Amino acid sequence: MKNKVSSTQVSVKRRSWSWQQYLNEQKTEAAPLSLFTQSQCVPSRRTGFKVGMKLEGVDPLHPSMFCVLTVAEVIGCRLRLHIDGYSECYDFWVNSDSADIRQTGWCKDNNHKLHPPKGHSETAFDWQHYLQSTGSHAAPATLFTCRTASCGFSVGMKLEAVDRKNPGLVCVASVADVIDDHFLVHFDNWDDTYDYWCDSRSPYIHPVGWCEKQGRPLTAPQGHPNPENFLWEEYLQQTGSTAAPSSAFTLRAPHGFQVNQKLEAVDRKNPMLIRVATITDTEDYRVKVHYDGWSQQFDVWSDSDLWDLHPMGWCQRTGHPLEPPPGSPMSPSQGVCPTRGCRGVGHIKGAKYTGHHSAFGCPYSDINMRKEVLLPDRLGGERVITLVPVTMYHHGNQSDRCVQVKTEPRDQTLLLPLGKRRRQTDGLSHPTKILRVKQEEEECHITPESSLQAALHQSVFLSAMSAQPGRDLSLCWEQHRKLLPGVSGVHAETVRHWSVQQVSDFIESLPGCEEQAKQFRDEQIDGRAFLLLSQRDIVRIMSIKLGPALKIYNSILMFKHTEDRSQSQAEDWVQWHAEDQSQSQAEDWAQSHTEDQSQSQTKDWVQSHAEDRSQSQAEDWVQSHAEDRSQSQAEDWVQSHAEDRSQSQAEDWVQSHAEDRSQSHILSDFNF
Secondary structure (H helix, E strand, O other): EEEOOHHHOOOOOOOHHHHHHHHHHHHOEEEOOHHOOOHHHHOOOOOOOOOOOEEEEEOOOEEEEEEEEEEEEEEEOOOEEEEOOHHHOOOOEEOOOOEEEEEOOOHOOOOOOEEOOOOOOOOOOOHHHHHHHHOEOOOOHOOOOOOOOOOOOOOOOEEEEEOOOOOOEEEEEEEEEEOOOEEEEEEEOHHHOEEEEOOOOOOOOOOOHHHHHHHHOOOOOOOOOHHOOOOOHHHHHHHHHOOOHHHOOOOOOOOOOOOEEEEEEEEEOOOEEEEEEEEEEEEEEEEEEEEEOOHHHHHHEEOOOOOOOEEEOOOHHOOOEEEOOOOOOOOOOOOOOOOOOOOOOEEEEEEHHHOOOOOOOOOOHHHHOOOEEEEEEHHHHHHHEEEEEEEEEOOOOOOEEEEEEEEEOOOOOEEEEOOOOHHHHHHHHOOOOEEEEOOOOOOOOOHHHHHHHHHHHHHHHHHHHHOOOOOOOOOOOHHHHOOOOOOOOHHHHHHHHOOOHHHEEEHHHHHOHHHHHHHHHHHEEEEEEEEHHHHHHHHOOOOHHHHHHHHHHHHHHHHHHHHHOOHHHHHHHHHHHOOOOOOOHHHHHHHOOOOOOOHHHHHHHHHHHHOOOOOHHHHHHHHHHHOOOOOOOOHHHHHHHHOOOHHHHHHHHHHHHHHHHOHHHHHHOOOO
16 A cells, blocks of 8 residues: 555564563553453464455445455554545554455355445446456455354344444334344434444343333434334334344343453554553443553543453564553653654544654644544545534433435535434435434633634635535635636646645645645645645644635635636626625625525525624524534624624625625735
């Protein structure tokens, strides 16, 4: 694979570090081997997988899908797998004896659908031809662990299951697939990204009627006509399905792990590493893992039988490097990364970059701790999502937002936080998806200075261009073309394939951005990463001054707009926003572009959305346009910009900031 550092840079031998000596110093003990499952212990045989081998396996972000995979890296008995035809940011790690990987041809032999690499036809895909055309070879079948066990579940059976990404919810679910002793749990009418594989002993699955017996609420399928009075008998009859028999559920016994026991654990923020860890808290089926030498903010809760927990000595016996606690005598020296304990290995963007040089790319830096990694859905280009109005509802102390969206067969990508997307597949006349976003409460410390800076930052960028194509915000196209000549006519698809050097050369070509070009090279930002940069990334994280940042960000937006907007469309669109445009012209434009909207409706719409926007409307507007802004920040910003604004003030504000302000004025105000 390209752009990779040698594994030897990561696999530094540390023969001097001793588990036994460390246990003596800490006056503690290791978790007994008997507490670990077979998948957590040392494999019975050494791995024979080699880089470049092809295989089939489950996509962890789409658990219902089997994909064409390539072994991209081997460390000990762990494999980094690449999904053929897609970016390396979707690579993931598994153990060599994982139940999620299979030999080539397994899907065909076992009547499972195989999703081929992007650009290949599902019906015409042939493994032999693909191996020949790529000059690769398949991983031998002897390398895969043979499984013959079975379970008492069948496809289509109904059950009640915990939503693993919203553990407070128990939902109506179905058995979507069965392989050996594992089966796929699917939540009725919800997106497959919430599916998960488990066995009959899982504590997250229950027979039909369990919630009623326990006095717990059961979440009905999305779109159910009477969710508050959901009845299993009626639903089973309506769907023609059967409940999974109670005898099929064989709940495993609670684990025996105890607080302060030591073990080896995969680093969740940097999964290419395994660290010395301590159990700091326990539940019946979960343990809280603390990485020794690191802050408690990195602690994670984990299922006690998860494959990324291992007994003491697992790394040594499998040939995998073990990361000693930072600060210990035998720990590696601090690298170029300024974050304490980090030696520059790994990257916040995933496996595409195996190293970083600054806090911007560091998985452990303070600036990335509260930052949710936005990864485009791998299938986003094949399933376009168009947002429509939002409704809110509350469940207990949790606040969830449901967003109904329509899908269209266009080539466009939607960025969503990982683990926050669902879809409805049944019961609707049109293809529709449902997004459920769990809103977590966070403490945000806002100072008047930071609030003012955030408001200024937001107003400057929004005055230039919109990050959302299709939003009716001012785009002074000709002004941008003159000031940024290197952007004109270049499509985002072209930029997406730029190398790090090409991105750096482009930044250097922008007036006054010579110094920033080196920074882009140092951060190893290629074309794909460049297009994903947000306003916040450029100004706050990369600490680029407002003038150069405005040029860089506007360039990104123009690349994206060029793809979907012809020159004639741009000129028509700009004409409406041009200088000295009267209200009557705006009304004419609205009349011609707003279907079945009367003149009075247009005036009401303009008045309610532009001049006399209420507090709640302003909050919604801020929420949709202010990236990474907490609710409290939004309220502060709204209060200072929207509250108590009279009609005359609104007219003055609109006149000075929208109608009579050209792009050149904006640029001159901020030393563009």
